[in-house]
Amino acid sequence: MEEKAKFHVLTWDFNRDKIEHYDVLPYFRDRLEECIEESENNYNEHFTVPKSFNDFKKFVEDESLYQFWSRCEYEMIVHGWPVRKNDHKIDVHEQIMMNIDVISGILFDEYWDKIDKEAFNDMH
Numbered sequence: 001m002e003e004k005a006k007f008h009v010l011t012w013d014f015n016r017d018k019i020e021h022y023d024v025l026p027y028f029r030d031r032l033e034e035c036i037e038e039s040e041n042n043y044n045e046h047f048t049v050p051k052s053f054n055d056f057k058k059f060v061e062d063e064s065l066y067q068f069w070s071r072c073e074y075e076m077i078v079h080g081w082p083v084r085k086n087d088h089k090i091d092v093h094e095q096i097m098m099n100i101d102v103i104s105g106i107l108f109d110e111y112w113d114k115i116d117k118e119a120f121n122d123m124h
Contacts, residue, residue, distance in 0.1 A: 004025070004029075004110070005025060005106045005110070006023045006025060007023060007024055007025050007099070007102065007103055007106065008021040008022060008023050008024075009021075009022055009024055009092050009095040009096065010022070010076070010090075010095065011073075011074060011076065011092060012075075012076040014073075019076075022092070024064075024068075024092065024096060024103070025103070025106065025107070027063070027067060028059075028060060028063060028103070028107055029107070029110070031059075031063050032049075032050075032059070032107065032111055035048065035049045035050075035059075036049055036111075036114060036115060049115055050107075050108075050111075050115075051115065053104065053105070053108050056104040056105075056107050056108045056111075057100055057101070057104040059104075059107075060096065060100055060103055060104050060107065061096075061097065061100065064092070064093045064096045064097070065093060068091060068092035068093040068096065069091060069092075069093035070091060070093075071091070074091050074092040074093070075089055075090070075091040075092075076089070076090060076091075077089055077090075078090050
């Protein structure tokens with residue numbers, strides 16, 4: 001079995017008070033599987049299956065906003081070293097958006113063949 005690609009972002013584990021490398025791709029894969037299953041069984045416009053690279057980018061952005069944007073468990077403060085006056089709050093969503101083409105490309109490559117494009121197109 002081929003190992004799936006990973007894409008890690010930085011989070012802060014406040015329970016252990018240390019940085020953590022968090023793979024965001026399992027979340028997006030689960031959401032894609034849900035969308036594909038829903039579209040195959042009974043089309044629901046809330047489960048839009050991406051059908052182009054740009055659709056995958058939109059999917060990643062929308063799902064990232066929903067799951068990772070402005071939620072304290074996915075935010076941390078960063079600053080330079082040596083410490084200066086300015087800090088920057090960064091969240092997982094911002095890290096995803098900085099790498100949206102890479103993440104979308106990984107998902108596009110993995111899922112493009114799984115999408116029943118003909119059945120999907122018949123619905124529109």
